[in-house]
Amino acid sequence: MSPDPTRTEPEIAEERGEFAKGWKVLLAGVLGVMCGASPIPYNIIGFTVGPLREEFGWSQTEAVVPITLFGVIASVLAPVFGWMADRFGVRPVALWSLLAFALSFAAVALTPTGDPRAALYIYYSLWAVIGLMGIGSTPVTWSRAINLWFYKNRGLALGILLLGTSLAAMIVPRFAVEVIEAQGWRAMFAAVALLPLAALAVAFFLFREPRPEERPRAIESASGRLTGVTLGKAMTDYRFWIIWLSIACIATAFGGAFINLPTMLALRGVDAKTAASVMGILGIGIFAGRLITGALLDRFWQGFVAFPLLCLPAASGWILLGDSITFPLAALAGFLLGFAAGAESDLIAYLTGRYFGMANYGRIYGMLYMPFGLGSAASPVIYAQAFDRTGSYDPVLRLAIGAFVVGGALLLLLGRYPQTLPEAEGEDEPAPAGLEPA
Template sequence: MTDSMETRNEFSRGWTILFAGVLGVACGASPLPFNVVGFTVEPMIAEFGWSRTQILFPITIFGVIAALLAPFFGSLADKYGVRKVALYSLLGFGLSFAAISLTPTAKASSTLYIYYALWVAVGLIGIGSTPVSWSRAINLWFYKHRGLALGILLLGTSLAAIVVPKLAVWAIQNYGWREMFAIVALLPLAIALPIGFFLFREPRPEERPKAILSKSGNLTGVTLRVAMRDHRFWLIWLSIAFISMAFGGAFINMPAMLSDRGLEAQAAASVMGVLGLGIFAGRLITGALLDRFWQGFVAFPLLCLPALSCYLLLGDSIVFPAAALAGFLLGFAAGAESDLIAYLTGRYFGMAHYGKIYGMLYMPFGLFSALSPIIYAAVRDNTGSYDPILALAIFGFVIGGGILLLLGRYPEDFPEPDLPLVTDLTGVPT
């Protein structure tokens, strides 16, 4: 079978699942909170007088909880299948995100803690609607062009970055920041959930690519315990930590950062849209390159791009073209990083325990993406400028990309598990 025929075969069988997955990622808990919370800073300062650090702390709450729960939700997807985990979590995420609109209007001390508690609920429920779940199914449908398929799947975050900031600004300006949460929650509830219900599923055993199966038809791969004894697991973990710590705060604080430099809210929203285009390009280009070249040759140069973004953002003022370029390069590298987490998990550790291992590698992404925004905000609150943390971020991006050069070649095969891993809710293997 020729390369083009294999491409058509994989995509002809899996395109509806991929389409549903793109919408699930776009409307899930991975992009939506990060794309809206930055625009709540100014209205919440005006209403409550809270500091930037206090206002952005919920994204840390959400991220830390989600990161700690990622291995658990990944193991549920391994055991019971992706469909149940992804769709139920998508429903819970939409409802809990909408509930943030119920934050009290009174300027009481308890209001801040109620607001935080609502974000706790989002973190507890939403993680199953992130790529931790959706990417497992795509890895099971695609092998020959897995990198491109994962790139397309993760375009969902690009779509969110393009659409959601403008939707959030419009909702805040016309209805208020509380109502904005309810309006944005319609995306998972009214779009992704019904489409996912009708289209999204894992492949049946006979539909899986033969390359991910043993002779007996079982998925192959190492266990989480074996993976965690492999130095490559920790190199990937460390790389993700460096990149996420540098990226998360720059992304979340971008609207406030641009406001400090004289850009209006609509211009900042346009920059965030350009950032989304960068993520879009990064997803596709990185995915296509991963199918053709070893990851180190792809990852290192692409993950150095946001260092230039941080350099462009230094200083007291910025013109829109420079801001747009900084946003695009930052987004491009973010697209590359998210592709790499899913791709490297499958290539270095196999599919038998993919959910658990991906969940553990998602943990530094969630943790440091969550801690980074309040670190950026705290630096701004205490020094009056984002420049000190942007200067450090330049080194974080370069170090994080360089670590991946140490991983070495992909394994040629994996051990076969003793038993099929996916069971139904009664515990019967499927």
């Protein structure tokens, strides 16, 4: 492909220089996402159910309620931590939250023995603290820094950043299972808490926002200040609510399908080992979806990318409605479901920066993260209720197929990216912060 004649040499040099300048920050961000409060709780909760039921006699629902409690609290607080990242800088918020997440996660190991009811309430309380403290260690903060370092390669950089959740899915479950088998579930919480502490050590030396002279010129005004609208103005923009509704549709349709996929496959005659292989293929789909979607967003308008990719899980739902499923079809369903999940994660961060700017990115991203977190928390319950009432996942799968298509189609209504963005009224430049790298 011949080079674009409209691109100047300085523009080409700036594009190539983004990774040269920002790779250390991106590396620290990948580790921060991988070891933060976004993936780790979801990757260990399933392995605690058996030990908790054995020790305390809790029901299946009682043992998994903490993940919903955590998800709801974290989603509601996402805009608060986003505001803190805008106001005080992303570095102190991300690092302090990563430390607090490690300590609060380790504290679950202190759940007392004895009275099962008392232990249950304490266990729930400790998980609530994780939600209160850990949200600053999720992409709500890390993605702000990446958006400040990258513009020409922003989609790809965000895709690489969010690979942290895929890496967590590959590493954390095995580590957790080995510790549980050797030392018990309490030791597992203490051991897994070492992961965010390790990420914190790396981020302390590598992770920071760019200085004004290091920022891409496209995200600044002529005076050198970040451009973007306020949260209030964003919430009066129809595009904000289109994105919000799209995220809500996709997250609510996806979460339950992901959690219940092994059960759906079992009902279609797929054995447990084959279902486990399909879940591994789903993880590969997430990995591929993040990288490929990010690269495509850097080259094409988001609607041309988002609509077809977010319709992929509709094809998965159609496959899962079949009376029987062969392994190739099951693998295809898993891969397409995972690919779309990876695409959606990229889109939330990318669309926030492109349509609303960086001046108040954290606040706006936090509000757009809310339907993702709430939908993901509610979706497994919706799928479970549908199965309990009908004995089949087919009714909710049909609704999910429609939700996937509607969620993707909504993004076609966003229109072109803004060519210019104003300096936000009352924009707060991040205050000088501590925890500076050596």
